[in-house]
Amino acid sequence: MEPISIAAATAVAMRYVIPAIRELGVQVLEKSTDAVGDSVVGFGQRVLHLLLGGRTRGDQPILEAAVERRVVAVAQNPGQSKASDQLEGVIEDLLAADPVLLTALSELLGRAPAESAGPTDRSVHVGRDNTGPIVTGDGNIVRGG
16 A cells, blocks of 8 residues: 555544544444444544554653544534544644554555545535525635625
8 A cells, every 4th residue: 555644644534533423422432333333433433443542652642642632522512623623633643653553544544435425514505496606615705796
């Protein structure tokens, strides 16, 4: 498998971790995956378990505790992007501190299931009679003419 950057691995991992947190809440941190039926959610839980695997070198225990705190914050308020952004940042820090973990995550992500086609917080739904503009992205300003 071709090496993956820390940022790329984190971005892909977040596509699975966030749905798992939204679906399972803080229970996503539990070791059991018996109750997880959705392949994307179950995979996201496996990603988190890999990230929180208990490595003992350097700052990993501190970073793993930070990941857990951010997971709880996202679970408590899933619509808040700040908590998700902080979770992404601490996952990047954890991967930067542990190249072996980055390799293991890259290998796991290589076996990732197809993402669900369900709506996300950035999805666009167009009704049958919608004739207005569709604007996507961040920071857009739309003014009527």
